[in-house]
Amino acid sequence: MRVGVFICHCGSNIAGTIDVARVAAEMRKVPGVAFATNYMYTCSEPGQDEIKAAIKREKLNRIVVAACSPRMHELTFRRTIEKAGLNRYFLEMANIREHISWIGLDKEANTNKAIDAVKMAVAKVMNNKPLFSSSFKVNKRVLVIGGGVAGMQAALDCADGGLEVVLVEKSPSVGGMMARLDKTFPTIDCSICILGPKMVDVAQHDKIKLHAYSEIDEIKGYVGNYQIKIKKKATYVDWTKCTGCGLCMEKCPSKNSYDHFNFGVAPTKAINIPFPQAIPKKAKIDPQYCRQFVKGKCGVCAKICPTGAINYEMQDEIVTEDVGAIVVASGYGLLDIDKLPEYGGGRYPDVITGIQYERLLNASGPTEGHILRPSDKTEPKTIVFVSCAGSRDKSVGVPYCSNFCCMYIAKQAILTKDHIPDSQSYVFYMDIRSPGKGYDEFTRRAQEDYGAKYIRGRVSRIYPKGNKMVVQGADTLLGAQVEVEADLVVLANAVTAAPGAAALAEKLHISYDTFGFYVESHPKLRPVETNTSGVYLAGAAQGPKDIPASVGQGSAAAAKVLALFSKDMLESDPAIARVNESNCVGCLKCKMTCPFGAVVEKELRGGKIVASVIETVCAGCGVCTSTCPCGAIQLSHFTDNQLLAEVNAICQI
Amino acid sequence: MADREYAYYAGCSLEGTAVEYDMSMRQVFKALGVTLREPEDWSCCGSTPAHTVDHVLAAALAARNLSIIEKMGTDTVTVPCPSCLSAFKRAHLGMKGDESFRHAVNELLDEPYNGGVSPKSTLQIMYEDIGLEAIAKKVTHALPDLVVAPYYGCILNRPPAIAQFDDPENPISMDRILEAIGVKVSNFAFKVECCGAAFGVPKREMVNRLTARVLNMALDSGANCIAVACPLCQQNLDLRQSQVNSTMGTNFNIPILYFSQIVGLTYGLSPRELGLDKLIVSADVLVATRITVEELARKKAALEAEEKAQKARKKEDKTTTEET
Numbered sequence: 001m002r003v004g005v006f007i008c009h010c011g012s013n014i015a016g017t018i019d020v021a022r023v024a025a026e027m028r029k030v031p032g033v034a035f036a037t038n039y040m041y042t043c044s045e046p047g048q049d050e051i052k053a054a055i056k057r058e059k060l061n062r063i064v065v066a067a068c069s070p071r072m073h074e075l076t077f078r079r080t081i082e083k084a085g086l087n088r089y090f091l092e093m094a095n096i097r098e099h100i101s102w103i104g105l106d107k108e109a110n111t112n113k114a115i116d117a118v119k120m121a122v123a124k125v126m127n128n129k130p131l132f133s134s135s136f137k138v139n140k141r142v143l144v145i146g147g148g149v150a151g152m153q154a155a156l157d158c159a160d161g162g163l164e165v166v167l168v169e170k171s172p173s174v175g176g177m178m179a180r181l182d183k184t185f186p187t188i189d190c191s192i193c194i195l196g197p198k199m200v201d202v203a204q205h206d207k208i209k210l211h212a213y214s215e216i217d218e219i220k221g222y223v224g225n226y227q228i229k230i231k232k233k234a235t236y237v238d239w240t241k242c243t244g245c246g247l248c249m250e251k252c253p254s255k256n257s258y259d260h261f262n263f264g265v266a267p268t269k270a271i272n273i274p275f276p277q278a279i280p281k282k283a284k285i286d287p288q289y290c291r292q293f294v295k296g297k298c299g300v301c302a303k304i305c306p307t308g309a310i311n312y313e314m315q316d317e318i319v320t321e322d323v324g325a326i327v328v329a330s331g332y333g334l335l336d337i338d339k340l341p342e343y344g345g346g347r348y349p350d351v352i353t354g355i356q357y358e359r360l361l362n363a364s365g366p367t368e369g370h371i372l373r374p375s376d377k378t379e380p381k382t383i384v385f386v387s388c389a390g391s392r393d394k395s396v397g398v399p400y401c402s403n404f405c406c407m408y409i410a411k412q413a414i415l416t417k418d419h420i421p422d423s424q425s426y427v428f429y430m431d432i433r434s435p436g437k438g439y440d441e442f443t444r445r446a447q448e449d450y451g452a453k454y455i456r457g458r459v460s461r462i463y464p465k466g467n468k469m470v471v472q473g474a475d476t477l478l479g480a481q482v483e484v485e486a487d488l489v490v491l492a493n494a495v496t497a498a499p500g501a502a503a504l505a506e507k508l509h510i511s512y513d514t515f516g517f518y519v520e521s522h523p524k525l526r527p528v529e530t531n532t533s534g535v536y537l538a539g540a541a542q543g544p545k546d547i548p549a550s551v552g553q554g555s556a557a558a559a560k561v562l563a564l565f566s567k568d569m570l571e572s573d574p575a576i577a578r579v580n581e582s583n584c585v586g587c588l589k590c591k592m593t594c595p596f597g598a599v600v601e602k603e604l605r606g607g608k609i610v611a612s613v614i615e616t617v618c619a620g621c622g623v624c625t626s627t628c629p630c631g632a633i634q635l636s637h638f639t640d641n642q643l644l645a646e647v648n649a650i651c652q653i
Numbered sequence: 654m655a656d657r658e659y660a661y662y663a664g665c666s667l668e669g670t671a672v673e674y675d676m677s678m679r680q681v682f683k684a685l686g687v688t689l690r691e692p693e694d695w696s697c698c699g700s701t702p703a704h705t706v707d708h709v710l711a712a713a714l715a716a717r718n719l720s721i722i723e724k725m726g727t728d729t730v731t732v733p734c735p736s737c738l739s740a741f742k743r744a745h746l747g748m749k750g751d752e753s754f755r756h757a758v759n760e761l762l763d764e765p766y767n768g769g770v771s772p773k774s775t776l777q778i779m780y781e782d783i784g785l786e787a788i789a790k791k792v793t794h795a796l797p798d799l800v801v802a803p804y805y806g807c808i809l810n811r812p813p814a815i816a817q818f819d820d821p822e823n824p825i826s827m828d829r830i831l832e833a834i835g836v837k838v839s840n841f842a843f844k845v846e847c848c849g850a851a852f853g854v855p856k857r858e859m860v861n862r863l864t865a866r867v868l869n870m871a872l873d874s875g876a877n878c879i880a881v882a883c884p885l886c887q888q889n890l891d892l893r894q895s896q897v898n899s900t901m902g903t904n905f906n907i908p909i910l911y912f913s914q915i916v917g918l919t920y921g922l923s924p925r926e927l928g929l930d931k932l933i934v935s936a937d938v939l940v941a942t943r944i945t946v947e948e949l950a951r952k953k954a955a956l957e958a959e960e961k962a963q964k965a966r967k968k969e970d971k972t973t974t975e976e977t
Contacts, residue, residue, distance in 0.1 A: 465870070
């Protein structure tokens, strides 16, 4: 056995706090190590060439690279040694950067710790076995979760690329938040006019199968072969018969249903179609408001429906779809203004949120595009916008910037002037964040051409005085307190993760941050991938972002799926659990603990029951190996012998 | 209701400018069957002058009292003054949460404080421990003409991490207590607005301006008096009201009562027992409208009968006009 050890400096990242030359020198003393050296950047091309040359020159058959996390470069070095003729599993990495050099300042202690870490890797690599991956077939269908603009873009791009797409949308119509916007910045084009055609494309594309008013119930499987259970929520309307004529909605006597589409700006009927351009344009019943459900009698909609589509007995239904990849575009939520008691916490009808104002501006909104304040339905003349309502405020658990509020507030100030020429808008802001193309010019326009008065400072309190709302705040440029008597106050309440984001992440086995936003594989270089292969991210589910960024990410996720599906077969990771059938006693504890359902029962000739691992389903987590009472199930590349060799290496003095 | 017993730390204000707060609070607690035990040899709570200089010193002043109370064997001290309360809570929570701070403070004390006393405002004791139902039960009198603006002031519920009671922006405990005793409460937006606090000494014009805002908002909300739970708020709003009038050109004449005085009035206690004669802006006119609950019921019944009769008469008129 001839082990080669390569210690990376990573510039000064490692060499700054670890004596790399000493680590290399110590390794030369370890039995089995034929060659040890240190190098400036081992991952660079000359660095990799050095490894390949050393394998030939020194006749090395096992390689240890002590550098960064294997998450970063394990694949790089596996390929390197494979090119030099070694099995790729004859590589071990010792993580002396994230685990040692970055976290300690004591060079002496760091060096000693690094020596131990590399010794462990040497001990392990000497016990490594050659492993070979097998290949499996890919199901070239893709699931897109979320029918907002990001999800629709991903679905359309995948479908145009020839893939079959399953699009699941939680609400009764696709369109997401963008469908609720009146105009979009910085061009002031009508939001639904540019989104509508996309929604129609989604509905009409042969390759896209839309499940609206549906949620993900369960996800099983692995990249290339997922089985998805989708819960189609009961609409109490047979959508195959519903023509979207709207007669039911017109006649429904229950008029106080919360309107989710309009964010409660005005109530809707218990049976409703969310908006005129809805896709699919079908009615659904909200049973908590419907008289038939609440009081047990009514039946007006069933009587009026010309196609007999109403079905009060309808139940939720589970459908199964098999796909090979998943794009998650589940969108975002908004901070509940209950969390902002200093701004009234929702007690004052004339203090509303940005998205509610958007519905007031919109021609198909509850006020048909007339800005009327909720309390007395009069036209407001003085409107105050609070552009950070919860954002960048640790006290409400939102330390981050919500990304697009500065821009939409500028847009709303412009639109306000268009709607009510004799109005005056005030914008309280912390900073104007407008780094996009044409964005800063846009915020200047709001101020210079449309006369919006921008006040740099935060609002401390909003209270009613007569029929006005007094907005009390600071002007930090003047160093003075200001008070504005407003007719209407619009809060740009902070962007949060979508409700239920964490639960969905658990089903997908992807990570999410403290705030519930999904975590990308690498913040710069792998922005749409997740750490679960075959699952990609798009839109504000990953973090607050505006329409152009969401659309861009939707397309990017689609490109990733198309690249994945460009191959007919995928290679499986051979680092999975395997059963030694002669040691297995058939207790099947492994089957019970496996979180992926990868272990099954198998009967050998002669009737002996043993466990068996489905290669493609096993994720290599190792839970079964620690459960097995007789050591019969072993995780390849992490066997008991390999791990014990590592333990021995650090226990020897 | 089992008789309750609490340690009671009155503090310096309640011996001086806010003696009526002390008088009325004691009367109300007595009526509610609460025994108050005063710590002997109590000293300054360590508020404003001390904590602007040194937190350890301020906490030591507070903890000296807390350690005396701890020795009395009670686990709760009720404090009417929000400044004292805040000083006590800061010391108590700070010493409980931070060992080095506890050592530093105890170093200055003859007897160490071990964190065994939880300080609560009298308002909190009334709202949480005694409860609205028990408070309402003792009511014998009504104040039908009273519309009260409940004014909590800036520190009674703030900062939330220290106060740990009620909402920091929209507190409701005093509203609920006043409603429980049958008093009308106005929808007052400046419940926690600043009164100017101790700036009355160095910057009087500022206090006058802030106080005027609070008084103005109270009138706007339809109130004819203000209920407070803080000696400093009471002083700024009451004692300085004439000052406000002369400097701001206003004409306020709003009685500023401690919430305990209003509760006491509905319990049938005499204005004298409740220290109402100590108020600068007289509440006599309002107090004079006090009637017993029975009387109120009689009046109400009479009013209703009158209305009924009127309606009946109208109906009769209508039918007669129709006939003709």
